[in-house]
Amino acid sequence: MDKTVTFALAKGRLAEKSAELLQKCGIDCANILEPTRKLVLTDMSGRYKFIFVKPSDVPVYVERGVADIGVVGKDTLMEDGADVYEIADLGFAKCKLAVAGYPGFDLGDKTGLKVATKYGNIARNYFESKGQNVEIITLHGSIELGPIVGLSDVILDIVESGKTLKENGLCVLEDVCDVSARLIVNKVSLKTKAQDIKPLVEKIFAALEENRG
Amino acid sequence: MTKKFRQPQGVSDVLTRQCYSKNKMEGQILDCFARYGYNQIDTPVLEYGDLYSAGAGKVNMNKLFKLTDYDGSLLVLRPDMTMPISRIVSTKIPEGKYKFCYRGKMFRFSQGEGMREFTQVGIELMGAKGICYDAEVVSLAIEALLESGLDDFILDIGHVGFFKGLLASLRLSDEERKELAVLVESKNSIGEQLFAKKTGLSHEEQERILKMPMLFGGEEVFEEAKKYCVNDEMTEAVDTLEKLNKILKAQGYDKYVSYDLSLVGEMSYYSGIVFKGMCEHVGSSILSGGRYDHLCDSFDRDIPSVGFAIGSDMLLTALAAAGKLPVRESRDVAVGCSEDAIAVALSFVRELTNEGKCVVNMNVCSESEVAEYAKNNNTKQAYYVDGDKPRRIV
Numbered sequence: 001m002d003k004t005v006t007f008a009l010a011k012g013r014l015a016e017k018s019a020e021l022l023q024k025c026g027i028d029c030a031n032i033l034e035p036t037r038k039l040v041l042t043d044m045s046g047r048y049k050f051i052f053v054k055p056s057d058v059p060v061y062v063e064r065g066v067a068d069i070g071v072v073g074k075d076t077l078m079e080d081g082a083d084v085y086e087i088a089d090l091g092f093a094k095c096k097l098a099v100a101g102y103p104g105f106d107l108g109d110k111t112g113l114k115v116a117t118k119y120g121n122i123a124r125n126y127f128e129s130k131g132q133n134v135e136i137i138t139l140h141g142s143i144e145l146g147p148i149v150g151l152s153d154v155i156l157d158i159v160e161s162g163k164t165l166k167e168n169g170l171c172v173l174e175d176v177c178d179v180s181a182r183l184i185v186n187k188v189s190l191k192t193k194a195q196d197i198k199p200l201v202e203k204i205f206a207a208l209e210e211n212r213g
Numbered sequence: 214m215t216k217k218f219r220q221p222q223g224v225s226d227v228l229t230r231q232c233y234s235k236n237k238m239e240g241q242i243l244d245c246f247a248r249y250g251y252n253q254i255d256t257p258v259l260e261y262g263d264l265y266s267a268g269a270g271k272v273n274m275n276k277l278f279k280l281t282d283y284d285g286s287l288l289v290l291r292p293d294m295t296m297p298i299s300r301i302v303s304t305k306i307p308e309g310k311y312k313f314c315y316r317g318k319m320f321r322f323s324q325g326e327g328m329r330e331f332t333q334v335g336i337e338l339m340g341a342k343g344i345c346y347d348a349e350v351v352s353l354a355i356e357a358l359l360e361s362g363l364d365d366f367i368l369d370i371g372h373v374g375f376f377k378g379l380l381a382s383l384r385l386s387d388e389e390r391k392e393l394a395v396l397v398e399s400k401n402s403i404g405e406q407l408f409a410k411k412t413g414l415s416h417e418e419q420e421r422i423l424k425m426p427m428l429f430g431g432e433e434v435f436e437e438a439k440k441y442c443v444n445d446e447m448t449e450a451v452d453t454l455e456k457l458n459k460i461l462k463a464q465g466y467d468k469y470v471s472y473d474l475s476l477v478g479e480m481s482y483y484s485g486i487v488f489k490g491m492c493e494h495v496g497s498s499i500l501s502g503g504r505y506d507h508l509c510d511s512f513d514r515d516i517p518s519v520g521f522a523i524g525s526d527m528l529l530t531a532l533a534a535a536g537k538l539p540v541r542e543s544r545d546v547a548v549g550c551s552e553d554a555i556a557v558a559l560s561f562v563r564e565l566t567n568e569g570k571c572v573v574n575m576n577v578c579s580e581s582e583v584a585e586y587a588k589n590n591n592t593k594q595a596y597y598v599d600g601d602k603p604r605r606i607v
Contacts, residue, residue, distance in 0.1 A: 087400055089403040191471055192492065192493040193493070
């Protein structure tokens, strides 16, 4: 172990869960969970560096090699694509991508369906694979508003508990796919820092196996 | 709005400092190739689309810049040098063994952030089959990178036979094979798990697929890989890598190499060893190559070959990060003159250049301008001409 390994993490729950997993793998990184505005932190041993970035930016940092390893939601990887090794399903931050709208709305009934979403690429691929022509309306937040104010017919978004949908009178019409946190690794780092990263990945596999138990 | 002040996406100007570094570095590498007996050739940037549209060298047409000839034929800007050189060897040269090197601009149409015009420096060893030639070319790849000044790099070596053998051992449709190739290449173990379940493979077969992503590292991976060999193709692949490793190790090159059995090969034409040069400071590979024994089949010629290309721009990035970029030395002499001494000054400059000196001719200017230039640019000597004889001022 002589090279510093850099992690790109998104602040919040993903970072907490990641830290938990890394602790199990013998990395003493409890300090990264302390409230701070610092964007770059190091673990107790100094071998690992953590940079905190916007969730959707994690693949960018890893693909370009400024971070060696990242933890990111499958939804982000699907939407933006990234030339990285997607090595493991970490099994946390589970939710699903779904098409939602007013109860009873018939998805197949309409040509030129209007879909509001933050996931323009996923939506386009999904409806294309079903052979349906749709109009994608890209929003950056409060997607549920789409059908309510008449901006769109339906939405395609992340659904966790379905509570927000319910409170707004909407429901899931179709599941698109399951989503969870993924471990991604830069393609070059895995080789140039193999002595550091390979054992770590093996430990992570073992820890995940144990969790599944 | 007019775009005349702008540049298209994915191309870039190379200004003097960078141009010097680039030329120097590429020159060093080409010299190295020449010393090893590789003769430089050049091919046109324009090729017929047909060269890339069928056979082993088939390339996704969406990734090529396309033009139309006056008769309607499809023309493309070459995306690599391997196909044009294969065309030359197949159509213009009698059978034999040939060593070529090249430097040239390649073009790939991409929507992303990558470069669409980029320089490659590389070699092709044509008409030669056998582990000895694989070893020669891999050693030369290491030599060339060292020659450029880089010393912190890894050549990651694989063999497509391992994955091809694995595919042959599984009952899968063509579509499923393609899907699995993508999953293995990207070490996507989650995808592989889902794939294994979906295709109803046996437990033992699933195991074989799921082990692929982690079959990388030093020479210890050979023993691990052998556990999963189920046919001759897989065994031979591991065997070849093991032999290659012995030869590289004996030359003291083991610190520069690692192995990855899941390298599937970006280019579909690879048929044997494949390798990629990587450097810590650059997020993508700086060199890539491999053995391609069937690329010339489509010209009805059997020319087993092996070669590699260095991504010049990537290597420059790596050298810059390592502080090893070749930089232009300061010029030897600065010369300026008065309005009435232009001829004397020009003759003097010619004399100096004939002596092999590198001169900055500042032409008509003041003496103080020459002195100041010399000071700011670290020029060893400076002369001012305002009579019959140049006066040394620095």
